Amino acid sequence: MGVGIQVENLNAWYGNTHTLQDINLHIPANHATALIGPSGCGKSTFVRCLNRMHETNPIARATGTIRMGDLDVYKDASPVEIRRRVGMVFQRPNPFPTMSIYDNVASGLKLNGFRNRRILDETVERSLKQAALWEEVKDDLKKKSGASLSGGQQQRMCIARALAVDPEVLLMDEPASALDPVSTSKIEDLIFQLKSQYTIVIVTHNMQQAARVAENTGFFLNGKLVEFDSTHKIFTNPRDKRTEDYITGRFG
Amino acid sequence: MNKLPMNQPKPSAINTLRRQGMNHLVTVLSVLSTILVLAPLVAILVYLIYKGASSLNLAFFTHIPAPVGEPGGGMANSIVGSGVILLLASLMGIPIGIAAGIYLAEFGRGRLLANAIRFTADVLNGVPSIVMGISIYSLIVMRQKHFSALAGGVALAIMMVPTITRTTEEMLATVPHAIREAALGLGVPKWRTVLSISLRTASPGIITGCMLAFARVAGETAPLLFTALGNQFWSFKLNEPIAALPLQIYVYAISPYDEWHRLAWAGSLVLIVMIMIAVTLVRIFANRGVLKGAS
Numbered sequence: 434m435g436v437g438i439q440v441e442n443l444n445a446w447y448g449n450t451h452t453l454q455d456i457n458l459h460i461p462a463n464h465a466t467a468l469i470g471p472s473g474c475g476k477s478t479f480v481r482c483l484n485r486m487h488e489t490n491p492i493a494r495a496t497g498t499i500r501m502g503d504l505d506v507y508k509d510a511s512p513v514e515i516r517r518r519v520g521m522v523f524q525r526p527n528p529f530p531t532m533s534i535y536d537n538v539a540s541g542l543k544l545n546g547f548r549n550r551r552i553l554d555e556t557v558e559r560s561l562k563q564a565a566l567w568e569e570v571k572d573d574l575k576k577k578s579g580a581s582l583s584g585g586q587q588q589r590m591c592i593a594r595a596l597a598v599d600p601e602v603l604l605m606d607e608p609a610s611a612l613d614p615v616s617t618s619k620i621e622d623l624i625f626q627l628k629s630q631y632t633i634v635i636v637t638h639n640m641q642q643a644a645r646v647a648e649n650t651g652f653f654l655n656g657k658l659v660e661f662d663s664t665h666k667i668f669t670n671p672r673d674k675r676t677e678d679y680i681t682g683r684f685g
Numbered sequence: 686m687n688k689l690p691m692n693q694p695k696p697s698a699i700n701t702l703r704r705q706g707m708n709h710l711v712t713v714l715s716v717l718s719t720i721l722v723l724a725p726l727v728a729i730l731v732y733l734i735y736k737g738a739s740s741l742n743l744a745f746f747t748h749i750p751a752p753v754g755e756p757g758g759g760m761a762n763s764i765v766g767s768g769v770i771l772l773l774a775s776l777m778g779i780p781i782g783i784a785a786g787i788y789l790a791e792f793g794r795g796r797l798l799a800n801a802i803r804f805t806a807d808v809l810n811g812v813p814s815i816v817m818g819i820s821i822y823s824l825i826v827m828r829q830k831h832f833s834a835l836a837g838g839v840a841l842a843i844m845m846v847p848t849i850t851r852t853t854e855e856m857l858a859t860v861p862h863a864i865r866e867a868a869l870g871l872g873v874p875k876w877r878t879v880l881s882i883s884l885r886t887a888s889p890g891i892i893t894g895c896m897l898a899f900a901r902v903a904g905e906t907a908p909l910l911f912t913a914l915g916n917q918f919w920s921f922k923l924n925e926p927i928a929a930l931p932l933q934i935y936v937y938a939i940s941p942y943d944e945w946h947r948l949a950w951a952g953s954l955v956l957i958v959m960i961m962i963a964v965t966l967v968r969i970f971a972n973r974g975v976l977k978g979a980s
Contacts, residue, residue: 489869491794517872527863531885541871544881591867598871 435632436502436601437462438483443497445478445487452478454656456497460649465624465633467643467664470653471679476636479653480604483634484519485512501602517545520595520631524607526587528579534570537579537590541598556597564593565623585616592623596631603627605635609642621646640680644668652676733957737950745951750917750933753942760952762919764959766834766928770913771903773838773923778845779895783884785846786853786891791879803854810847815907817844822911834920834927837913841905845898852894856887892971896964903960906931930956 438460445453453475460466468476481487482495485506499506506515528537536543538557547553557574561567566589570582579590588608595603605624609617624633624646637643643650644664651661652673660667660676671677678684744759751758785802793799821840826832860883868878884891902908909915915932916925930952937949 484870486866486870489866513872513874515872516870521870523863523866523870525863527861527867529864529867529882529886531888540868541873544868544871544873544877594867594871 434601434630435462436504438602438632438634439498439500440483441498441500443479443482443495443499445475445482445495446493447478447490448492452656453482453495456658458651458658458661460632460634462632463629464649465628465635465647467647467650468634468636468653469638469640469643469650469679470659471684472638474653475656476651476653477606480521480606480634480636483602483604484516484521486516486521488512517541517598518600519602519604520598520600522588522592522595522603522605522608525611526584526591528582528587528590530578530580532579533575534577534579534582534590535574538593538597540594545598557593560593560597561590563596563623563627564589565619566590566593583616585612585619588612588616588620589623592620596627600631602632602634605633607636607638610638617642640668652679654679730957733950733954737947737952737954740947740951741954745948745955749919750948753945756944758948760928760930760933760948760955762916763928763930763933763952764955766913766916766920767903767930767956767959769834769921769923769927770837770841770909770929771899773835774841774845774902775895775899776842777838778842778898779849781842782846782849782895782898783853783891785850786857787879787884789850789854790857791883802850806847806850809843810851813907814844814905815910818908818911821908826912829924831924832912832914832926833924834913835923837909837927837929838923840908840912841902844902844905844908845895848898848901849891849894852897853887853891856890856894857883859890860886889971892967896967900960900964903963904931904956906935910935930959 440456440458440460443453443456444451456479468479470476478487483499483506487493487495489512495507497507501518504510504518529540532540535557538560539553542553542556558567558571561570566586569586570577570590579587582590588611592603592608609620612620621642624635627633628646635643635647647664649661650664650667652659652667652671652675654675660671660673662672667676668680671680744757745761746759746764747761748757748759749762750760785806789799789803793802817840821836821843825836825839829836864882864886865878868882869875873882909929909932913929913932914926915936916928918928920927934949934952934956937945937952940946
């Protein structure tokens with residue numbers, strides 16, 4: 434089951450650039466939350482702070498408090514532990530090219546030393562079914578490289594790979610922006626089904642997508658969270674002039 | 686726009702002709718260069734077969750060198766000796782070279798130590814092999830007071846390291862950052878990501894680098910003159926002088942005897958063929974288990 438995320442006074446820097454300024458918000462458990470905003474506004478940096486991927490860049494740093502359930506992300510656990518509980522799907526599908534489909538999906542478990550064959554088999558099947566890819570790949574799970582799938586299939590495989598480690602939160606950084614409309618709608622259907630079990634945070638440039646999949650939406654601009662509210666409210670009756678300008682296409 | 690006279694070809698047609706002509710010219714030039722590069726290799730191989738094949742027989746692979754004047758004899762001890770020295774060199778050189786390459790690519794980016802290692806490796810790559818031989822002579826042979834297979838192995842290992850280090854670093858640098866992030870994002874520790882993801886993805890290139898380094902030192906004579914020394918008899922001890930194909934070829938080639946000259950040609954042929962077989966075997970072995978669609 435998913436957990437809620439409480440973010441307090443989050444600030445982040447790349448070198449001397451202050452990319453996130455005093456972010457405060459609550460992301461509810463078992464809901465999909467969309468983050469919108471123009472390129473470079475800090476939404477990717479924000480999700481990368483949630484699973485501490487931000488700090489893999491040597492010039493990056495962050496301050497503030499992020500709580501996931503009872504866990505203080507920056508105090509109570511190592512980045513490695515956090516990332517096992519917070520799965521991530523990236524903008525471009527990034528399968529491990531030397532691995533079969535099976536090994537790609539099982540990689541999170543296998544690379545952490547998990548070896549039980551029966552449980553691995555079950556997990557791979559469950560994750561691929563959750564990602565709606567099982568029927569398409571079940572016959573050559575171990576024969577074909579993960580990189581030989583189409584772009585949309587690769588992205589669903591990457592979602593299965595993230596789900597296989599049984600995370601509580603799933604971060605998606607523009608997961609459909611490199612995909613065609615058919616694959617995109619499959620990914621959106623997936624998000625719809627997955628949000629009953631996981632807390633989903635999705636970054637998107639596509640405002641219709643945010644409206645379709647998310648209960649709550651946050652609008653980022655120049656490193657600040659301008660407005661955070663229910664998706665319906667943001668798209669029909671935003672409080673802030675800048676939000677309204679953005680969603681009506683006046684800039685961005 | 687001005688209209689062009691009807692009887693003249695349009696400018697675009699002239700351009701097309703010129704482009705096609707240029708295309709053909711460059712194609713011909715590249716084919717010529719390829720032939721120019723391959724010609725010496727083929728010439729050497731053909732000449733070696735012509736000069737050496739007639740002296741090859743079973744005895745060459747099973748007997749040790751015969752005394753002067755006595756017919757027959759072979760290079761069995763040299764073939765085995767070369768194998769022993771190269772095995773020693775690979776066991777020492779390949780792990781150290783790959784480990785150093787991993788440090789440079791994955792952990793040392795922008796650090797002073799990494800820059801120093803990179804510079805040292807490049808300088809080491811340019812050190813003449815005879816200098817390597819003399820250095821190991823004074824470092825190991827003088828101290829131990831005798832020549833040895835081990836000293837020969839160390840000399841060749843040091844010659845392998847810089848090539849392997851730099852290729853490993855370059856090949857790791859070609860692994861897309863997105864793949865590393867995928868692993869880190871799954872909660873895989875950095876060391877595990879490097880070993881199981883980066884290194885594995887880069888492995889075809891790294892294996893090629895190791896093969897290049899191996900093939901290069903397999904024919905080296907100078908570093909062995911002062912270290913392994915050579916041996917006319919069987920030796921399987923690592924702390925004794927040992928025979929090696931390049932050394933035996935060298936000794937036979939500068940001798941005044943025709944019989945020995947013929948054996949030197951045969952030895953050269955065997956050396957080249959053995960390097961080719963070793964490289965091919967590693968390629969076949971490394972390509973096994975590569976999945977459909979993996980690039």
